Amino acid sequence: MAHQGLLGFGALTLFLLVSLASVPPQAFASFGRRHLAQDPPVDGICTSSVIVHGYKCQELEVTTKDGYILSLQRIPEGRAEASSSGAKKQPVIIQHGVLVDGMTWLLNSPEQDLPLILADNGFDVWIANARGTRYSRRHTSLDPSDPAFWNWSWDEIVTYDLPAVFDYVYSQTGQKINYIGHSLGTLTALASFSEGRLVNQLKSAALLSPIAYLSHMNTALGVIAARSFLGEATTLFGLAEFDPRGLPVAAFVKSLCAYPGVDCYDLLTALTGKNCCLNSSTVDLFLKNEPQPTSTKNLVHLAQTVRYGVLAKFNYERPDYNIMHYGEAFPPPYNLSNIPHDLPLFISYGGQDALSDVRDVDNLLDSLKLHDVDKLSVQFIKDYAHADYIMGVNANDLVYNPIIAFFRRQSDT
DSSP: OHHHHHHHHHHHHHHHHTGGGGSOGGGGGGOBOOOOOOOOOSSOHIIIIIGGGTOOOEEEEEEOTTSEEEEEEEEOSOTTOSSOOSOOOOEEEEEOOTTOOGGGGSSSOTTTOHHHHHHHTTOEEEEEOOTTSTTOOEESSOOTTSGGGGOOOHHHIIIIIHHHHHHHHHHHHOSOEEEEEETHHHHHHHHHHHTTOSTTTEEEEEEESOOSOOTTOOOTTHHHHHHHTGGGGGGGTTBSEEOTTSHHHHHHHHHHHTSTTOOTTSHHHHHHOOOSSBOHHHHHHHHHHOOOOEEHHHHHHHHHHHHHOSOBSOOOSSHHHHHHHHSSSSOOBOOGGGSOTTSOEEEEEETTOSSSOHHHHHHHHHHTTTSOGGGEEEEEETTOOTTHHHHBTTHIIIIIHHHHHHHHHHHTO
16 A cells, blocks of 8 residues: 555654654664565666666666765666767766655656656766665675665765766766755755865756755654654664665554554655645655665764754764764764855755755755855745655756756856
């Protein structure tokens, strides 16, 4: 049933909001593994979701400096193109959020899917897949059954994953890169830019449902989870891999759904806000493909961002652990005011988004108040919530076409 798929998504988000922030992160050294095994994927993203629509698509791999082998799909041209003209096209990297993978961009018709729309508009499209998701579960020396495979947070995505993908795309195209991120894909990009990473290879960036400050998340289930299930978070902390479809998480959610007043048939709305523009068949397809695993440490890091109200590196809570990792008692912050003021940025956020709350986006925009006026484009869509940006049936008209126009303006300067 469809609501069962939503339950795993709900459990993860609940942890993201409240539960994991209370667990001692130094426990990572003793992680075990208790999760429901999944069948390996048979068809890649190209075969299942791109080539079937008449587009060319390449399945590629990128290895990070810390050994993770990441899946990357390239759509080099539009469906109507007879053959490559030889003219250099602007490359675009598309980065998904937490608990999903690159497939999440390809759940509507070709006329509504962002990667295919970009390809049809003359861009060279590259779809990234974060470490730990179904097509990026390999490492040069570690196996996903090894807890060490999952000893990472979004700090490592900033330090290793994004640079590896950017280096590869730049080496293949020889051109500066446009970037599109959603949710966690915006947080990692902003953190990267603030440290001077990627900016020399970057042409412009579009950030959808941007996540930087998370103090005002207003999900309907947050208070209930904090009051009634916070203690149970520690029972899940034997998990290095956080698999929303695994047995321990399913048991946690079952107990949550027994709580009076919790509507487990409408968790998507309760957790992301009231999405205005989703097709029910698309949501069904989403639930067949997502959610994806991530590391529990990654969720703890996100929960720390909620709890402490600052964007900083992973906090090991104990000063001696932080000193061991950072040389200081507190984790260093990511200073967003260090983002180059002349970096072209397109930011779009929704008035109904319970995860990327308007007040938190306002704080982000305040961090960018010294940005060059002609390099910052801000779009506000009153009726949009979190999932509308990747699956909305009208996202092409409202969001994607303005992004394309933004990218093209940068190519003219």
